Amino acid sequence: MGFLDFIFYTFIVVVFFQAVFYIFFFGRFAFLKEKGNSSKNIAISVIVCAKNEAENLKTFLPSIIDQDYPNFEIVLINDASNDNTLKVMKRFEKQHQNIKIVDVKSIEAFWGNKKYALTLGIKASTHDYLLFTDADCKPLSKNWIKEMTSYFDNEKTVVLGYGGYSKIKKSFLNKLIRFETLITAVYYFSFAKIGMPYMGVGRNLAYTKKEFFNANGFINHIKVRSGDDDLFINQVANNKNTSICFSKESFTESIPKQTFKEWFKQKRRHVSTAIHYKKQHKILLALIYSLQLLFWLLSIILLVSTYKWLIVCSLFLFRIILQYIILGASSKKLEEKDLLALLPFLEIFLIITQLTIFINNLISKPNYWK
Template sequence: MGFLDFVFYGFIAVVIIQVIFYVFIFGRFAFLKQKKATPKNIAISVIVCAKNEAKNLKTFLPYVIEQDYPNFEIVLINDASNDDTLDVINDFSKLHDNIKVVNVKGIEAFWGNKKYALTLGIKAAKHDFLLFTDADCKPLSKHWIKTMSSHFSNKKTIVLGYGAYSKIKKSFLNKLIRFETLITAVNYFSFAKLGLPYMGVGRNLAYTRKEFFDANGFINHIKVRSGDDDLFINQIATKKNTAVCYSKNSFTESTPKTTFEEWFKQKRRHVSTAKHYKMKHKVLLALLYASNLLFWLFALILFIPIFKWEIVLVFFLIRIVLQYTILGISSKKLNEFDLLIFLPFLEIFLIISQLTIFINNLISKPNHWK
């Protein structure tokens, strides 16, 4: 069997793997109908950890303060900032009696570790149900707290939400960031519905104090620079205790990076946590990435010499049409449908970027948060 024959059969196998992922995993989210949850009106502690976020707090915190919800507090954590963050937090607390200030001073053992600051904030929270977002984030609805908290129940103690990024016109980087965010959300929503929840995003995530303290907080990965959201959820989430919320009233929106250098550094920190996931999650995610990479690589190798092009084209189109269908439906749910027209270009660029990030992380460790 020659080289092209080997690539050909490899290509067929890769397409079959991709079809399985899209039909049996990603299809669970694409064709899922969100059941309208009954508002619980339970007491909620909204937790925001801020490090050098004075400007963003002035802009985005009012969206949290103005939430239409009867019983919630806002726990504002100043994580050893060296700008005016603490002053801004104190100014807000003077105007609103439901704001609690937690001022964290840096200590050598946990310097640059967001998990230490979050732990102090969680301990200071007075309510049993916790809802997390970032200082550069805003809820897109006044019903964010109500919608996210409505998915809590006696069994569901974790709620995974969607954290979008704001749109910037005529910016390829912005489309790439939003596409990566869309793909990540489709992945973790789909795996959660499959019964294999493996991550959430701290921009929009909720869980109970009991889950946090039963797991001894972040102690199992306290020395890992990132992962206060995805590693913690990877540790505690199960088929029985995890709910997903993708109603548009539950979305948050963050400010995206505006240079490739800043985005690259951010993704290096995020990707570095994946090696700490449970083995079953690492295997599935590695298989997904490898099949994405090999699909395009094998297709290129086969199309250039026009090797068995009729069969190759059929399998190529099967995967492309299926991808457009599943991601098209999913992107509508997450209000990212405008990205669909750029799908092949964004996917190829993202695959190359992720490979570059992985190689860089092997060579040197990414920096701590901010």
Template sequence: MLLLEILYYCFVVVVGIQVVYFGIIFGSFAFCKPVSISKKNIPVSIIICAKNEAGNIKKYLPSILNQEYPEFEVVLINDASHDETLDVFEGFARDHKNIKIVNVKNVEAFWAKKKYALTLGIKAATHNQLLFTDADCEPVSNQWISEMASHFSTENTVILGYGAYHKIKKSFLNKLIRYETVLTAIQYFSFAQIGTPFMGVGRNLAYHRDEFFKANGFINHIDVRSGDDDLFINEVASSDNTAVCFTPDSFTTSQPKLSFKNWFRQKRRHISTAHRYKFSHKALLALFYSSQLLFWVLSIILFIFLFNWPFVILLIVFRCTIQLLVVGVSAKKLNETDLVFLLPVLELFLIGFQLTIFITNLISKPNYWK
């Protein structure tokens, strides 16, 4: 009984932690309104790094080139592809004068891979305002550049956007991928809202080129193959220079993985960079994930032994109600409302999935770009 009593009080503390995260921290994003900013016509360079992406470039580059924006260029980086990516680039460049091609050859590609290729592209860019996306991404509207660029100012030199994934009907994996994406977005938008930005996603991210050079590019994490987006933002973003953009016209969408194996490999690479975050960010994220796990583990244990079960049920309902409210409002902002109905199931699957990745990464480290 003493052990169960200890577990019960631990459960009360865990519920309190979860309520603080969902109700206060994540609520800072859920219940804020998009800032109304007048559109700017500052010149922008779009940076797209591609490795063996000929098909995706053909499919999605037109949505970039057809943006309604007065002055922008598209810097296309061929990262030592062995398919027709470079030929596709050159074909588009013949018809569009605002395309600049950076060709990284195989003899150069051994060093830092994608980060080296991106560095060459950033240096080749004409304009100081840089807007990043991936080869398999497309903006949801022709106002993407306008929406993201409008947040640049003398103070705001880092802009965090939302990169969604295409919806696939009757696919649980697709819902799980999109739920993880929404939860991640809630986290980085919320932390930015409270003045401690910790990451961004390369599918939809903008920053001033001066930030890149002040940080000496990717040099502080050049030994890590991934992290050109989240590690860089973790290094340069602050409460003074970071803005968030989550208006519906500012979103991008991309193709999700179609198998658990491929998604598992992708997330291993993404999560492997987290140990390089600033200590305060690692502590905040670790506390959130551990409290999530403990919430469900302790709930199950206390239920099995029916220990103070009326109060346990009350605490579960209280926490889940706040979570449902905050995630539901946030999902509506991000056009992902269909996920809310499966929230408990998706959460449990995601916790197990992330725990598996954490254990796997302890055993062997992923170290690849493509």
């Protein structure tokens, strides 16, 4: 068997397994019909951890305060900020009786560790149900709390939501950030639907206080600087206790990074937590990424060499069309349809970026959440 023969047959295997993932894994979310749940009006604590977020709190906290929900408190955690974050919190606290402030002082053992601050906030919260978001994040409707809490029941104690990023016109970086966010959401929603939940995002995530304390909080990964959201969900979520919420009124929206350097630094921190996932999740995620990388590498080699070009072109187009169908349906659900026009370019750029991040993380480890 010659070199190009080997490349060709490997390409066929890669396309086959990618088709399996797209149809039987990601298709579970793409073609899932939204199930309307009735509002339960359970008392809930909204947790917002902020470090040097004075301006963002001024802008986005009113969208939480104005939620159309009968019984909720807002727990604002000031994580040793050195700006006016605490003053802004106190100003809102004077105006609204349902706001509680937890002022976290920096101590050497937990310096720069968001999990320590979150733990103090969770302990100070009044209610048994917890809903998390970030200080630079806003709910896109007044029914955010109502939608997220409607997925709790006697069995479901974890609710995974979607946290997107605001759109910036004529910005390729913005599209790349939103594309990566879309792909991540498709992954964790799809895996949750097949009974293998592995992560959630702290911009829009809910779970019970009982779930938190039964797991001894973040103690199993307290020394890992990041991962207060995905590592905790990776630890506690299972096929029985996890729901997904993707109704448009449940979405939150955050401010995206403005430069590639800032975003790259943020993604390095996020990616560094993946090595702490459960083994089966790491294997599947590594396989999905490897198949993506191999698809483009082998495609380029075979198309440039024109080796069995008719079969190669047919398989190439089949995979691209399948991806457009699955991600098209998913992007429609998550209000990200404008990304489809640049889909192949965004995918290639993201694959290269992720490979670069992986190499950088092998050389040095990112440490702090802020």
